[in-house]
Amino acid sequence: MNTVLNPFVIKEYVSKEFFCDRKNELFTLHRNVKNGTNTTLISPRKMGKSGLILRFFEDFSTNNRVQPIYVDIYSSRSLKDFIQLMAEAILIKFPEKSTIGKRFMNMLKKLRPIITFDPYSGIPQIEIGFQSSHEIVYTLQGLFTFLEEQNVPILIAIDEFQQIGVYPEKNVEAMLRTYIQPLKNIQFIFCGSNKSMMTEMFLHAKRPFFGSTRLLYLDKIDDDEYKKFIKYHFENRKKQIDDEALSLILSWTKSHTYYTQNLCNYIFSAKNNMVNTNVVKQAMADILRENESFFFQYRQLLTPNQWKFLIAVAKEDQISQVTAQRFIAKYEIGTPSNSRRLLKSLIEKELILENTSTDKPTYQVYDLFFSRWLQVKY
Ligand SMILES: Nc1ncnc2c1ncn2[C@@H]1O[C@H](COP(=O)(O)OP(=O)(O)OP(=O)(O)O)[C@@H](O)[C@H]1O
Ligand SMILES: [Mg+2]
Numbered sequence: 070m071n072t073v074l075n076p077f078v079i080k081e082y083v084s085k086e087f088f089c090d091r092k093n094e095l096f097t098l099h100r101n102v103k104n105g106t107n108t109t110l111i112s113p114r115k116m117g118k119s120g121l122i123l124r125f126f127e128d129f130s131t132n133n134r135v136q137p138i139y140v141d142i143y144s145s146r147s148l149k150d151f152i153q154l155m156a157e158a159i160l161i162k163f164p165e166k167s168t169i170g171k172r173f174m175n176m177l178k179k180l181r182p183i184i185t186f187d188p189y190s191g192i193p194q195i196e197i198g199f200q201s202s203h204e205i206v207y208t209l210q211g212l213f214t215f216l217e218e219q220n221v222p223i224l225i226a227i228d229e230f231q232q233i234g235v236y237p238e239k240n241v242e243a244m245l246r247t248y249i250q251p252l253k254n255i256q257f258i259f260c261g262s263n264k265s266m267m268t269e270m271f272l273h274a275k276r277p278f279f280g281s282t283r284l285l286y287l288d289k290i291d292d293d294e295y296k297k298f299i300k301y302h303f304e305n306r307k308k309q310i311d312d313e314a315l316s317l318i319l320s321w322t323k324s325h326t327y328y329t330q331n332l333c334n335y336i337f338s339a340k341n342n343m344v345n346t347n348v349v350k351q352a353m354a355d356i357l358r359e360n361e362s363f364f365f366q367y368r369q370l371l372t373p374n375q376w377k378f379l380i381a382v383a384k385e386d387q388i389s390q391v392t393a394q395r396f397i398a399k400y401e402i403g404t405p406s407n408s409r410r411l412l413k414s415l416i417e418k419e420l421i422l423e424n425t426s427t428d429k430p431t432y433q434v435y436d437l438f439f440s441r442w443l444q445v446k447y
Pocket of ligand 2: 118119120228
């Protein structure tokens with residue numbers, strides 16, 4: 070435990086101990102696996118999807134009931150990349166020395182891959198020189214068939230799944246659906262954050278994946294659970310934190326996982342053994358100052374009107390009616406159609422988050438620290 074210096078993890082998942090709550094979501098994931106249902110996991114960025122998957126996988130580490138495989142396809146740009154990442158993930162799960170790993174290597178070798186292993190982490194990297202697009206498709210099918218034939222229950226989580234939408238190959242979605250559908254021994258979790266693209270893919274009646282999975286929308290962690298978690302980790306390391314400080318943390322971060330973890334990590338790293346609201350306020354100011362040069366860069370990427378609009382949304386903190394006269398007049402946005410156009414362009418750039426989990430959509434600046442910075446700066 071002592072190897073983790075700060076209990077508020079802001080990088081990859083570490084272990085159960087540093088993971089807060091998500092009991093309901095874990096229950097749902099277990100239920101889906103038991104019932105042979107595939108899951109689509111969606112949330113805004115940095116809410117904790119990847120963490121949840123890795124936390125879920127930990128439940129299978131002590132038994133062989135299901136063999137979990139995690140593939141992050143964020144870096145992929147084509148079907149070829151997808152296949153290589155899949156193959157690497159399979160090799161991580163079933164190393165060459167294992168029975169399945171040996172069989173997998175034999176299959177892989179027929180494709181004359183270049184396989185290298187990172188000297189420090191041992192993580193494999195696979196490069197396959199495909200001869201034709203036909204061979205690519207054939208290999209994709211081959212990977213799934215191979216896993217299916219091992220006769221062990223396998224759970225594959227494909228993270229950043231929306232990435233398949235940018236592949237140049239046609240019909241990737243339909244192709245994957247076709248190969249995935251008949252599999253009996255393999256279940257899937259499709260995970261992604263580009264909400265509109267993911268929901269389009271899975272909830273639109275005309276799309277291949279429609280109706281094939283259960284949707285799990287990952288929301289914020291419950292405030293009481295988060296407070297307990299934060300308090301526990303401070304006290305566990307002989308630090309005190311008062312209730313007002315806890316409330317201030319969660320209201321400032323809107324309980325969004327990454328920002329809460331980040332702020333707590335910062336506060337924890339400060340020398341104070343008694344955390345009150347003053348300590349929290351100091352940490353907030355420090356974080357914003359640290360990120361300032363980064364925030365200014367956003368400005369270079371935007372037109373003056375987009376910038377003005379972003380400040381307006383930040384100032385409102387959260388807004389539902391961007392075409393309302395009050396909003397347009399107050400921030401000199403021009404016309405309702407102007408406002409709508411600016412909103413659309415900033416949602417596309419992922420600078421504004423559209424929250425559709427309530428009956429009326431609301432909008433806020435996506436990066437919460439950036440939003441807080443705009444609020445105090447302008
Ligand atoms: N339940 C949790 N308790 C504590 N920390 C968490 C929890 N869930 C996630 N985190 C941490 O919060 C940060 C963001 O989580 P994660 O990377 O899982 O989000 P994500 O939704 O996958 O983000 P992205 O959309 O960018 O891929 C990470 O540092 C992660 O370790
Ligand atoms: Mg992630």
